[in-house]
Amino acid sequence: MSIVATGGEPLMFTNLGIGVLLLMITTAIHAVAMKFARDLVHSHAGRLRQRLRTFPLYNVLGIILLMFVALFLQVYLWALTYLLLGAIEELEQALYFSMVTFTTLGYGDIVLPAKWNLLSSIEGANGIMMVGWTTAIVMAVVQRVYFSEGLAAGSDAKD
Secondary structure, three states: OOOOOHHHOOOHHHHHHHHHHHHHHHHHHHHHHHHHHHHHHHHOHHHHHHHHHHOHHHHHHHHHHHHHHHHHHHHHHHHHHHHHHOOOOOHHHHHHHHHHHHOOOOOOOOOOOHHHHHHHHHHHHHHHHHHHHHHHHHHHHHHHHHHOOOOHHHOOOOO
């Protein structure tokens, strides 16, 4: 078993290096989005509590949209990487492949050259972590908006 692929293909460590670099960048993107979401919720505590009683669904939708944009930026980064590596030739295909891989949907209708299989599997692992983190953020906001003390009296709030 060799770590060098035949025909001058990249080393396993090249895939790992690119994958780890992208993992660190996507984590930073997600952390910034999470901090922005947290700051939005905490910076307007008094006014926000009043608004939450009236329109809680809008606040949850705003956080979901923010986190989706963060996830899309991460998918876009992976897609650009595949383009730069020549693994996929067109942006739309790269975005589609990356979204399907990042979300671990894995249709399999677009397949990368074998030398990039490890890299694409790292994207799948990265996606699992980021989608899980997003789920935790959204659930924390839902708990705060719908179930936190002080808002319980506003349980007759409109969606």
